[in-house]
Amino acid sequence: xxxxxNADGKKIKVLLVDDEIRFVEVxxxxxxxxxxxxxxxxxxxxxxxxxxxxxxxVAILDLKMEDMDGLEVLKVFKKMYPKIEVIIxxxxxSEQTAQEGMKNGAFAYLTKPCDFEDLFDxxxxxxxx
Amino acid sequence: MAEEITSKKLYSxxxxxxxxxxxxxxxxxxxxxxxxxxxxxxxxxxxxxxxAHLTEVVHRHAQDIDNFLNERLNNLQFLLDSCKDExxxxxxxxxxxxxxxxxxxxxxxxxxGVINKNGVQVAYAGRFSLGKAEYSDTKWFxxxxxxxxxxxxxxxxxxxxxxxIVAVKSFYQGSYYLxxxxxxxxxxxxxxxxxxxxxxxxxxxxxxxxxxxxxPHYDMLTSNKSYMDFIKAGKKAKHGIYIGEIQATSGFxxxxxxxxxxxxxxxxxxxxxxxxxxFSDLIRTQIVAAVILLLGALxxxxxxxxxxxxxxxxxxxxxxxxxxxxxxxxxxxxxxxxGRLAAGTAHEIxxxxxxxxxxxxxxxxxxxxxxxxxGKNLEEIHRALKQIGNQGxxxxxxxxxxxxxxxxxxxxxxxxxINEIIKEVVAISDKASYTGISINTHLDENIPLxxxxxxxxxxxxxxxxxxxxxxxxxxxxxxDITTRLAGRYVLVIVEDDGPxxxxxNLGRIFDPFFTTKPVGEGNxxxxxxxxxxxxxxGGYINVHSTVDVGTRFEIRLPLQKPEALKLDEQPxxxxxxxxx
Numbered sequence: 192x193x194x195x196x197n198a199d200g201k202k203i204k205v206l207l208v209d210d211e212i213r214f215v216e217v218x219x220x221x222x223x224x225x226x227x228x229x230x231x232x233x234x235x236x237x238x239x240x241x242x243x244x245x246x247x248x249v250a251i252l253d254l255k256m257e258d259m260d261g262l263e264v265l266k267v268f269k270k271m272y273p274k275i276e277v278i279i280x281x282x283x284x285s286e287q288t289a290q291e292g293m294k295n296g297a298f299a300y301l302t303k304p305c306d307f308e309d310l311f312d313x314x315x316x317x318x319x320x
Numbered sequence: 321m322a323e324e325i326t327s328k329k330l331y332s333x334x335x336x337x338x339x340x341x342x343x344x345x346x347x348x349x350x351x352x353x354x355x356x357x358x359x360x361x362x363x364x365x366x367x368x369x370x371x372a373h374l375t376e377v378v379h380r381h382a383q384d385i386d387n388f389l390n391e392r393l394n395n396l397q398f399l400l401d402s403c404k405d406e407x408x409x410x411x412x413x414x415x416x417x418x419x420x421x422x423x424x425x426x427x428x429x430x431x432x433g434v435i436n437k438n439g440v441q442v443a444y445a446g447r448f449s450l451g452k453a454e455y456s457d458t459k460w461f462x463x464x465x466x467x468x469x470x471x472x473x474x475x476x477x478x479x480x481x482x483x484x485i486v487a488v489k490s491f492y493q494g495s496y497y498l499x500x501x502x503x504x505x506x507x508x509x510x511x512x513x514x515x516x517x518x519x520x521x522x523x524x525x526x527x528x529x530x531x532x533x534x535x536p537h538y539d540m541l542t543s544n545k546s547y548m549d550f551i552k553a554g555k556k557a558k559h560g561i562y563i564g565e566i567q568a569t570s571g572f573x574x575x576x577x578x579x580x581x582x583x584x585x586x587x588x589x590x591x592x593x594x595x596x597x598x599f600s601d602l603i604r605t606q607i608v609a610a611v612i613l614l615l616g617a618l619x620x621x622x623x624x625x626x627x628x629x630x631x632x633x634x635x636x637x638x639x640x641x642x643x644x645x646x647x648x649x650x651x652x653x654x655x656x657x658x659g660r661l662a663a664g665t666a667h668e669i670x671x672x673x674x675x676x677x678x679x680x681x682x683x684x685x686x687x688x689x690x691x692x693x694x695g696k697n698l699e700e701i702h703r704a705l706k707q708i709g710n711q712g713x714x715x716x717x718x719x720x721x722x723x724x725x726x727x728x729x730x731x732x733x734x735x736x737x738i739n740e741i742i743k744e745v746v747a748i749s750d751k752a753s754y755t756g757i758s759i760n761t762h763l764d765e766n767i768p769l770x771x772x773x774x775x776x777x778x779x780x781x782x783x784x785x786x787x788x789x790x791x792x793x794x795x796x797x798x799x800d801i802t803t804r805l806a807g808r809y810v811l812v813i814v815e816d817d818g819p820x821x822x823x824x825n826l827g828r829i830f831d832p833f834f835t836t837k838p839v840g841e842g843n844x845x846x847x848x849x850x851x852x853x854x855x856x857x858g859g860y861i862n863v864h865s866t867v868d869v870g871t872r873f874e875i876r877l878p879l880q881k882p883e884a885l886k887l888d889e890q891p892x893x894x895x896x897x898x899x900x
Contacts, residue, residue, distance in 0.1 A: 211671050217678040224685050282670045304674030304716050306709075307681045 202228040203318050204245065208238035208264060209253035221307060235259030242271055249317045250277045254288055262291055269296040276317035280305065336628045347620045359609055366602045371563055374578050374591065379559040381515045381523065382580035382589045388511060389583060392428070393469050395421060396488040396499050409434060414445035430502040435461065437496050460485060464498055471583055474505060474533040484508070509534045512589065521593035525582065533587060554579065565595065644832050648849045655779055666719035677712035680705045721747045735769040736777065738810060738877070742801055745781040749789070756796025757789060764804040770877045776853045783846040784814040784873050791818035791871065808879055809859065815872035821865040829863060
C-alpha cells in the first residue's frame with residue numbers, strides 16, 4: 192500500500208467534507224489504510240469547525256451539500272487558512288461550477304464518481320509543494 | 321380524436337347555417353323594404369301621371385266634340401242671322417246656303433230643312449229625297465221645338481241610317497220655325513274614334529240612357545244601362561271627369577274608364593282601356609323589379625353559402641394548424657422536462673454509484689491483508705471487484721452523456737453547429753435496446769453554422785433516428801447520418817437500409833395524425849412536427865424511399881450568415897437546388 196507523507200515527513204492531514212455519509216466513511220477507511228490522517232465531517236459547518244481546530248493540508252470538498260453551498264465553504268476555508276489545498280468534487284458535469292471553484296482557489300476538481308487512484312494522486316500532488 | 325372531429329363538424333354546420341340565415345335576413349330585409357318602398361312610390365306616381373294624362377286627353381277630346389257641336393249650332397245660327405228669314409223658305413236659297421256650308425265645312429252638313437211649328441218641312445235642301453216630310457210626332461221635333469237650339473241623339477231616322485240632327489229655332493213672321501240640319505255621322509263618329517290608345521284604349525259616346533251615339537269599336541261592354549250610375553259612382557277628377565274601374569267578368573278583362581260629360585250632360589264621352597294595357601309600363605317595371613329582386617335574392621343566398629363554406633373551411637384549417645402548434649409546443653415542452661428529469665435522476669445516481677465503487681475498492685484494499693493471500697478465489701475476487709469499478713465507470717459515462725444532452729437543451733434561437741447536436745443525439749439514442757443496428761455518422765467538420773433553436777433541432781434528429789430504429793427493429797441494419805454544405809444550405813441526410821415506405825404512403829407521412837404504427841405506439845405527430853419546425857426555419861425536408869431498399873430523409877437548413885463561409889472553404893461539389 193503506497194504510503195504518503197507530507198513535506199515535514201509527518202502524515203498528511205486530510206479533511207473530508209461531504210454530506211454523503213457512506214461516501215465519507217469508505218473514503219475515510221481507504222485513506223486511513225494508506226496512512227493518511229483523515230478527519231470526517233458531514234456538512235459545511237462541521238468542516239469549518241474542524242478547520243478552526245486543526246490546520247489541514249488538504250480538504251476534499253463536495254460542492255453540492257444541503258446545509259451550505261460548497262463554493263461558500265471553499266471561500267471560508269481559504270480565508271481561514273490560505274495554505275490549505277482544496278480538492279473539489281462535483282456531481283454534475285457543470286464546467287461552470289468547476290471553473291468557479293478554481294477561480295476561488297481550489298487546487299483541482301474531480302467529478303463523482305471518481306477513481307480512487309486519481310484522488311490519491313491529486314492529494315499527493317497537492318502536498319508536494 | 322374522433323369526438324373532436326365530430327364536434328368540429330357540428331360546430332361548422334350549425335354555425336354555417338346560422339350565419340347564412342342571419343346574413344341573408346339582414347341583406348333581404350333592407351333590400352325588400354327599399355325596393356318595396358320605391359316600387360310603391362313609383363306605382364303611385366305612375367298611377368297619378370297616367371290618370372292625369374288621360375284626363376287631359378279625354379278632356380281635350382270632350383272639348384273638341386263639344387266645340388264641334390257648338391260650331392254646327394253657330395253655323396246654323398249665323399245662317400239665320402245672315403239672311404232674311406223668308407229667303408230660307410225659298411228652296412234655292414236654302415240650296416245655295418247648304419252648298420256654301422258644305423264647301424266651308426267639308427262633308428259635315430248633309431242637308432238643310434226648315435220645319436214649321438206643325439212639324440211640316442216647308443223647305444228642304446239636300447240630297448235625300450225627303451220632300452214634305454212630317455215630323456210632328458217624332459220625339460226629336462217635340463223636344464227641339466221647346467228649346468232655342470237642339471242637338472239630337474243619334475238615331476236611325478227616316479232614311480234608316482244613323483245620323484243626328486242639329487236644330488236652331490227662329491221666329492219669323494209670327495211663327496216659330498226650326499232650321500234643321502243633318503250632321504254627317506261618320507265625321508262625328510271619327511271624332512270620337514280619334515281617341516285611340518294602344519290596342520284596347522278607345523272612346524265612345526253614350527246618351528243619358530246609355531245608348532251608343534258612336535259606333536262601338538270594341539265589343540266588350542257590359543250592360544250599357546248601368547253606365548250612368550256606374551260613372552256617377554266613379555271618382556271625380558279634374559275638369560269634372562269621372563274615373564273608375566270596371567271589374568273583370570267572364571270574357572272581359574278589368575278596365576279603367578274616364579268619362580266626360582258632353583252636350584250639357586246629355587251625352588257622355590267614355591274612354592275605356594284594359595287596365596293591363598294602360599298600366600303596361602308599370603306592370604312591366606314591376607315584373608322586371610320582381611325578377612331582379614328574385615335573382616338578387618338567389619345570388620345573395622348562393623354567395624353567402626359559398627362564402628361561408630369558404631370561411632368555415634379556412635377556420636377549420638386554422639383550427640387544425642393551431643392544434644398542431646399546440647401539440648408541438650407540448651412535445652417540445654415534454655422533451656425539455658424529460659431532459660430536466662433525466663438530468664436530476666442522473667445526478668442523483670452519481671452518489672450511490674460513487675459509494676458502490678469506493679466500497680468495492682475498499683474490499684480490494686482489505687484483500688491486501690495477509691490473511692487473504694492464500695484464498696483460493698483471490699484472483700477471481702479481485703477480478704470481480706475490478707469489474708464493479710468498470711461498471712461504475714460505465715454508469716458515469718451514461719449519466720455524463722445524459723446530463724450533457726439535458727444541459728444543452730436550449731430553446732433559444734442562436735448559432736448552432738449541427739454536427740455537435742447530431743453527435744449528442746446519437747450518443748443518447750436508444751440503440752442499446754436494439755440489436756444489430758449500427759449508427760454511422762459522416763459529418764463534414766467544415767460546414768458553417770446554422771441559426772435555430774437547439775431543442776427543436778434535437779427534436780427533429782431524435783425523431784428521424786427513432787423512426788429509423790423502429791423500422792430496423794426486426795431485421796437490424798444500419799443508419800447513416802451525413803452532413804455537408806449544399807449551396808446556401810446545410811444538408812443533413814438520415815438514411816437507413818430498412819424496409820422502406822410504400823409509394824402510397826410517401827405523400828402522407830408528413831401529414832398530422834398519419835401513422836402506420838399500431839395503436840398506442842405513436843400518434844403520428846412526429847414527422848408533421850418536424851416538418852413544421854424545418855419549414856419555420858426556412859428549410860426543406862423531403863423523403864425518398866424504396867420498398868425493401870431503404871429510406872432517406874434530406875433536410876436542408878439555411879445558413880444564417882452566408883458570409884461566414886470562408887473563401888478557401890468553397891464546397892467541392894456543385895450546389896444542389898432545394899426541393900430536388
